Amino acid sequence: MSTDTSYQYALQMIGIEKYFGLVCALKNINLNVGRNEIVGLIGDNGAGKSTLVKILTGVHRPTRGELYVAGRKVNLDKYNVKTAHKYGIETVYQDKSLGEKQVLWRNFFIGRQITGRFGFINVKEEKRIAHEIMVNTIGFRGRGITVESKVSKLSGGERQGVAIGRAMHFEAELIVLDEPTVALSLKEVQKVINFVHKIKEGGKACVYISHAIQDVYEVADRFVVLDRGEIVASIDKENTSLKELDEFLLEYAHGRKDRREL
Amino acid sequence: MSRVRPYIKRLTRIEGLPILAVLAILYIVFIITAPDVFTKPRIYMSFLQTVAPPLILGLGLTFVITAGEIDLSFPAVLAFTGYVFTWGYQELSTVVDPSVAAWGGFFLALIAGAFVGYINGLLVARIGVPSIMATLATQFFWYGVTVLLAGGLQATLKEIDTTSVHKLFVGRIYGVIPSEGRGQIGIPQQALWALGLAIVLWFILNRHKFGEAVMFLGDNENVARVMGVNVETTRIQLFTMMGMIGGFAGVILTLQARVFYPTQGQGMLLPVMAAVFIGGTSIAGGLGTIVGTFWGSYIIGSLEAGVVATGISGFYVQLVTGLVMGASVVLNIIIGEGRLVAMSDRVRHWTGQKRAAPPGEALPHEGAD
Numbered sequence: 001m002s003t004d005t006s007y008q009y010a011l012q013m014i015g016i017e018k019y020f021g022l023v024c025a026l027k028n029i030n031l032n033v034g035r036n037e038i039v040g041l042i043g044d045n046g047a048g049k050s051t052l053v054k055i056l057t058g059v060h061r062p063t064r065g066e067l068y069v070a071g072r073k074v075n076l077d078k079y080n081v082k083t084a085h086k087y088g089i090e091t092v093y094q095d096k097s098l099g100e101k102q103v104l105w106r107n108f109f110i111g112r113q114i115t116g117r118f119g120f121i122n123v124k125e126e127k128r129i130a131h132e133i134m135v136n137t138i139g140f141r142g143r144g145i146t147v148e149s150k151v152s153k154l155s156g157g158e159r160q161g162v163a164i165g166r167a168m169h170f171e172a173e174l175i176v177l178d179e180p181t182v183a184l185s186l187k188e189v190q191k192v193i194n195f196v197h198k199i200k201e202g203g204k205a206c207v208y209i210s211h212a213i214q215d216v217y218e219v220a221d222r223f224v225v226l227d228r229g230e231i232v233a234s235i236d237k238e239n240t241s242l243k244e245l246d247e248f249l250l251e252y253a254h255g256r257k258d259r260r261e262l
Numbered sequence: 263m264s265r266v267r268p269y270i271k272r273l274t275r276i277e278g279l280p281i282l283a284v285l286a287i288l289y290i291v292f293i294i295t296a297p298d299v300f301t302k303p304r305i306y307m308s309f310l311q312t313v314a315p316p317l318i319l320g321l322g323l324t325f326v327i328t329a330g331e332i333d334l335s336f337p338a339v340l341a342f343t344g345y346v347f348t349w350g351y352q353e354l355s356t357v358v359d360p361s362v363a364a365w366g367g368f369f370l371a372l373i374a375g376a377f378v379g380y381i382n383g384l385l386v387a388r389i390g391v392p393s394i395m396a397t398l399a400t401q402f403f404w405y406g407v408t409v410l411l412a413g414g415l416q417a418t419l420k421e422i423d424t425t426s427v428h429k430l431f432v433g434r435i436y437g438v439i440p441s442e443g444r445g446q447i448g449i450p451q452q453a454l455w456a457l458g459l460a461i462v463l464w465f466i467l468n469r470h471k472f473g474e475a476v477m478f479l480g481d482n483e484n485v486a487r488v489m490g491v492n493v494e495t496t497r498i499q500l501f502t503m504m505g506m507i508g509g510f511a512g513v514i515l516t517l518q519a520r521v522f523y524p525t526q527g528q529g530m531l532l533p534v535m536a537a538v539f540i541g542g543t544s545i546a547g548g549l550g551t552i553v554g555t556f557w558g559s560y561i562i563g564s565l566e567a568g569v570v571a572t573g574i575s576g577f578y579v580q581l582v583t584g585l586v587m588g589a590s591v592v593l594n595i596i597i598g599e600g601r602l603v604a605m606s607d608r609v610r611h612w613t614g615q616k617r618a619a620p621p622g623e624a625l626p627h628e629g630a631d
Contacts, residue, residue: 057488082490096488099481101548110478111490113471120469 007071010035010174010205011056011089016065018051025051027229029065033174033205038196040220041209042249048229049209053178056207057091058084070173085112088173090166094182097163098151105130105147108166129169138165138198156184157191164195168202175199177208181215193218213249217242227252278553280593281541285557288564288586295572303439303447305567310453311432311518313563315340315511316530317456317556320537321463322507324555326393327538328467329500330480330547331386335397336534338404339378339508340515340527345408347371347513348417348522355421364427372509378404379505383498393501405525412524419520431455432517452514457556459507464552476500480547536583537562540590554594561586 009032016029026048033039043049054060055067058080067074069087084091091097098107105123108130114122130147134140138161151159160180167175177196181189196219199206210216216223217237223245225233232252235245293300319336326333350367351360358366378400385396422428434448441447467473475496478486487493516522539545540561541554565586569579 081488085490091488093488096482096484099478099485099548101481101544102477106474106477110474110486113474115471119471120465121471121474123469 008035009033009068010037010070011207012066012068014066014068016052016055016062016067018055018060019063025229026055026062029231031224031231033207034221035205036200036203037222038200038206038208038220040213040216040223041207041226042211042213042216042223043226044211046228047226049211049226050178051229052226053091053176053209056084056089056174056176057081058089085170088171089176090170090172090174091176091178092160092163092167092180094179098159100152101150103148103150104134104145104154104162107151107162108133108147108169112170133165133169134162137168137202138162138195140165155188155191157188157195160184160192161195164192164199168199168204172204175204175206177206177210179209179211181210181212189215213245214242217245225249225252277551278541278557280597281554281557281561281590284540284586284590284593285561285564288561288568292564292568292572296568299571300568305571307439307447307450308567309560309564311450313559314450314452314456315515315518316534316537316563317559318459318507318511318514319530319534320541320555320559321456321460321552322504323534323538324541324543324550324552325463325467325473325476325500326504327543327545328480328547328550329476329497330483331393331497331500333382333397333501333504334394334531335378335382335401335404336504336508336511337527337530338401338408339375339505340512340530341408341524342378342404343371343375343509343512344516344522344526345412345524346374346509347516348419349411351419351422352417360421361425361427364422364425368427368513371513372506375509375512376502376506379502379508380498382505383501386501387494387497409524412522414524416524417522419516419522422517422520427513428517431514452518455514459510460552460556467550467552472496472499477548477550480544480549482548533562534559536587540587540594542594558590561590 011031011033013029013031016026016031017024018026029052031039041049041052051060055062061076061079067076067079069089072087074087079087099110102110105127109121109126114125114129116122127147134145134147140158140161145154145158151162154162163180164175164177181192184192193215196206196208200219208216208220213223221237223233223235223237223240224231225235225248233248235248240248289300299305319340323333323336347367347370350370351363354363354366357363382393382397382400385391385400386393431452433451435451435454436446436448438449439447467476475486475491478489478491479493479496483493486496512527515526519526537558538555539558541551541556541558543550543554562583565583566579569582570576
């Protein structure tokens with residue numbers, strides 16, 4: 001595997017397994033995500049989605065297997081939340097992405113401030129870049145929202161937009177969206193989906209985790225179905241309709257389906 | 263009407279403005295009711311002196327509360343570091359010049375304060391003891407240590423007023439304020455140190471990455487953690503800083519009195535906390551205002567002397583303190599969270615004028631660029 005820019009995949013998981021004691025949470029996970037591919041990772045509760053996310057983001061260490069980000073092998077012994085950023089994995093969580101009482105420009109740069117001498121923040125520069133991200137990268141046309149606004153004034157969908165914009169700004173190789181639309185109204189869900197389109201336009205790769213397939217369906221290029229810790233299907237969007245996908249999943253949930261095209 | 267709005271909005275953005283208004287009103291009332299005292303500079307010089315130590319502590323506590331933590335141990339730090347300062351000064355002055363000895367004591371006290379804070383930080387960040395419990399325990403512990411070390415006795419610092427430390431930190435600047443015949447009036451230098459510290463700490467809270475980490479820590483610890491803030495280290499640094507600030511206040515307190523008391527600092531806890539809260543720092547964490555704490559400390563520090571000077575019974579001091587605190591907190595909530603704009607809309611509605619925005623609509627566009 002080369003480490004230059006000619007790599008083929010934004011993310012490669014090879015034979016990843018995770019045991020919690022004797023309980024197997026993930027079994028032989030092989031997952032490749034292309035450089036500008038949006039992969040919808042779907043599965044029922046308990047399918048292992050969140051374990052997979054936690055391995056990607058450095059919260060859990062896999063029991064076995066290899067992880068490559070942008071062609072670089074990840075040293076899993078030293079892999080944690082902070083080094084995940086260095087490898088280029090940015091995560092947008094359901095709810096813990098932004099400090100609610102803080103102004104937007106601080107939220108863009110928390111943990112990675114632009115600092116001058118002695119660690120003082122270059123406020124002007126941070127505000128300028130934050131404004132640029134909001135207008136150009138994620139196309140924020142929100143009424144009355146500036147970089148000086150507090151996060152608490154933003155709607156749920158707008159908050160996820162800010163988190164996505166931040167991830168894109170920091171040159172993420174892979175953006176992980178961990179159930180970003182849970183607890184949002186339909187109107188807000190649509191906003192988030194529009195932001196995810198920006199990820200595709202921006203040339204980034206994304207793993208979109210959700211159990212609501214209708215959300216994922218619109219933006220994803222490919223769907224990967226997880227069930228009881230295993231990848232049971234990988235379906236290109238071209239080969240399926242939302243209805244077919246829905247039926248497939250439903251049958252799977254009832255245990256009437258054998259696995260196909262792994 | 264749309265001409266007034268931007269001004270109201272801008273006004274509410276000025277840090278600590280509501281609390282400054284309370285302070286101004288308070289002083290106007292004092293000037294009217296006790297003109298003999300409050301139109302002359304002497305009382306203000308007295309405030310500048312007495313408010314300095316609690317103000318310095320309040321500045322540090324603002325950081326702690328912004329981070330969503332609490333420190334109850336700082337009164338004990340005042341006693342312990344006061345002892346360390348006294349001990350260092352007395353021991354060293356047997357071998358070196360008193361000024362040098364006083365500097366030795368000063369740095370020992372800062373180190374002692376930082377050490378106490380560091381222990382607090384370890385208990386909270388490493389072991390995970392809630393800060394209210396950890397610092398309650400260390401509060402007792404360090405008072406206990408101080409009493410034991412001092413043998414329960416107070417100590418006079420002989421010739422301390424001849425030392426450069428005394429002159430630098432609690433000396434007076436003469437010649438600025440015209441005298442009134444009864445001797446000269448000087449500005450207490452500890453007030454300038456408190457002001458200087460306030461400015462430095464304002465920049466650290468609002469412009470330094472440590473301050474930002476503190477704010478996010480108090481806002482949402484999980485967010486801070488996943489965004490790469492080292493939560494544990496930040497907490498330890500926070501408590502260490504608070505301890506060191508306590509050491510500085512402890513030295514100033516001891517220098518002012520020229521006597522060390524093993525019980526010094528007792529009774530300081532609630533007024534300092536009150537000053538931070540009426541200043542507008544959020545008890546829930548995430549938001550802190552150094553400017554608010556600054557004015558808040560002067561309000562709390564002026565109340566007792568002010569009320570007594572107005573001639574009404576000293577029994578009213580607590581009642582007035584309660585009233586002023588309540589009013590300050592209410593004002594902060596109304597003005598600080600943009601409700602003033604909403605209120606001005608409502609008033610316009612009552613008076614029959616058209617509203618700027620339909621009900622339920624968010625604030626109008628501020629101009630993103």
